[in-house]
Amino acid sequence: MRAGPLQDGRPPYLKAIVQSVILVVAMGYDAIIVGGGPAGSIAAMYLKRAGKKVLLVDKAKFPRDKVCGDAQGRKLATVMKDLGIYDDYRKLPGHPIFGLRLSSPNGVQIDMDLIDRATGTPGYIVRRMDLDHFLFSKAKKFGVQTLERTAVEEVLFSPEGSITGLQCRHLDTKQETTLTATVYLAADGADSVFAKKLGIKNPPEHFIVALRAYYKNVEGMGDLIEIHLLKKILPGYFWIFPLPNKEANVGIGMVIKDKNDKNINLVDELKAAIASNPLFTERFKGAELVGGIKAWNLPVASYRRPCTGPNYLLLGDAASLIDPLSGEGVGTAAISAKHAAATALQAMEKGPSRDLLAAYEQALWAEIGEEIKADYRIQRLGHRFPFLLNKLMSKAAKNQEFRKKFEAMLPYTEGKERIGAWRFVASLFF
């Protein structure tokens, strides 16, 4: 993988010849992973730990920002522990989380425990700028080869549907390269070039759009994440996730179909919540927006994408694995990376095949499927029967036993008994 940039001053015909010849074919990787976000960097670490020759390609230069709520839970923590990098992760600048503050559309607010303080692993709010740089750097330390500022522009397929190569371009030098490997892992996020090429796209009822803004000097935050169910954007929500020094990740998101149907402008809703909702006005009185308000899409796992082929696997957002209720996608990306790496290792030993790689999808969904299904049911209930949310919160505010049941259902909880959504709804009335 070399060849320098084209020299300025060459005659145009020579430039054209050099450009076409410069298609360097780099052979010999066991795996090429496209995307150095959590899914890609974690998969790279697993494969390198198993002694494989791995190339991790990203169009960005790290550290780079990723629009996100920055809330990390038990799923990511478990994978970090497995890779032996958890202690270093917890040294990143962040805010530990033990609970949840939830408010209903009619303004009832309750604080709940999510994690046992004595024995549990806390959640962690850590900027993706820091988290992703940490993971990408760790992958390098594991010995993974990396290419930054290198965009995969075209995925080449054989008539049988196997990937035969990736056409890449260095974004500064404009140098073109074709990369090949035994197995390809697509971890290139919500806008995945692989998913596009395969014609996979979520319908708008399985896509969330969300805004993220950083504020400083926000009052009244504790060691809990805040989710506020505002009437107009249900079953979406407004969030406040605390960062160190009274800074906060503040955002708002909703299902794209609902947003379009209701003709909602999310920037207006975010600003209105801060300026005029009685739950927040005092708390944001001295607050200041740091940087801009940024938007990004969340492909959610209520739509199950096919995520394997004869010699490739899709991971993280490229595989549409975000929890449709909580919006948690880093944890599921990490779990997908773990399973994808395990399956890819087998494929390297035995030779890749469609049947062999299908094991990834089965293992992944066996681990996350039940929670995704339950959370999607709650999301839809909130959509169809928003009055239930007011009822739920009023009951939880008054009834300790009911509140405990409610806590057990929440995403991000650790080691608690989960109950089915329908049984839970029945308990609202009886």
Ligand SMILES: Cc1cc2nc3c(=O)[nH]c(=O)nc-3n(C[C@H](O)[C@H](O)[C@H](O)COP(=O)(O)OP(=O)(O)OC[C@H]3O[C@@H](n4cnc5c(N)ncnc54)[C@H](O)[C@@H]3O)c2cc1C
């Ligand atoms: C507003 C918002 C709030 C969210 N809040 C949370 C939250 O609080 N907690 C949580 O767990 N999840 C949250 N999510 C979801 C979470 O951000 C994603 O699920 C997560 O980033 C998925 O990780 P990934 O590695 O699959 O993809 P990404 O993190 O998107 O990484 C993909 C990488 O691929 C690279 N890439 C893309 N295309 C190419 C290409 N053609 N060639 C080379 N490289 C390429 C990109 O540069 C990027 O580095 C939120 C999402 C949004 C939009």
